[in-house]
């Protein structure tokens with residue numbers, strides 16, 4: 001049976017090193033904040049090209065640590081793409097701030113800067129909330145358009161939080177993802193581009209003060225030591241076991257990014273002209289967390305997904321529901337603000353009906369891709 005993301009095959013490929021790394025952690029018995037955690041943080045910071053990396057318990061906490069370091073709370077507006085995983089906006093609401101949802105670009109799936117600027121102006125005109133942060137998500141492995149997002153952020157004096165949960169390994173003109181935000185975050189959830197064997201995450205920044213604050217928030221708001229608590233924080237550490245596994249996986253990562261790019265090129269060569277294939281803008285690099293095609297309408301998307309399933313080919317709809325349509329957000333205080341934004345030509349709503357993500361991982365065989373594509377084209 002074909003896998004959507006074949007984690008077992010990756011384990012078989014890296015087995016000798018991963019087994020040794022896990023045995024070493026067990027033998028050393030330094031399970032919390034063992035030496036592998038600091039080593040990994042140093043390696044991740046060097047890989048991304050930023051001064052500070054702090055690992056934490058998951059990608060959602062990573063976003064929370066950033067918002068806490070900036071003191072985001074009630075009365076603050078945080079702009080979030082409407083087409084993303086729930087966590088990107090959940091953390092904003094959890095801090096008591098207000099997420100304002102912004103439409104995305106129809107070809108890159110990432111935040112649309114024109115909609116962003118409209119939403120910022122509308123919020124300013126409304127006068128109830130103070131615009132503070134732009135959450136730019138690197139959806140499906142492709143970095144958001146940071147040169148454009150940065151220009152808007154500077155114009156309105158906002159901070160950029162790069163949600164790179166799906167974006168680790170992507171790039172813009174050779175610069176690596178998770179270096180584009182004032183603070184950037186990633187997730188090591190197993191199915192993400194760089195995944196561990198459970199939950200994990202990290203924050204990245206060049207700013208010494210924010211790094212120090214996030215280090216404190218990560219461990220119960222610690223002060224000079226862990227029994228001196230100077231702020232209300234989290235218990236959000238990465239396990240030593242996960243760090244040791246990630247050390248092995250990070251060494252294999254560049255090769256894996258190359259492999260998924262080859263897989264994506266094969267998909268696009270076989271599907272181009274038949275369905276809308278993903279577009280990577282000039283100068284951008286993707287780590288292909290997902291390979292996502294677009295069908296003309298919801299009926300043909302659903303028909304294709306059912307036919308693929310019948311043929312034993314898994315596929316996923318990321319995401320079937322816009323953030324603004326999620327029950328959790330529907331009746332909250334910002335909905336009035338949001339409903340005043342124009343919905344005509346609203347890209348997010350269309351994408352929720354028409355996207356389909358196909359199997360994608362570094363160990364996907366060319367023969368599998370050929371089988372998927374010929375099945376897909378036969379249905380069309």
Ligand SMILES: *Cc1c(COP(=O)(O)O)cnc(C)c1O
Pocket residue numbers: 058059060061084085087088137163165166187188189199200201
């Ligand atoms: C997965 C994901 C997160 C959350 O990461 P977890 O490690 O699962 O907490 C946040 N944002 C996006 C865009 C994600 O895909």
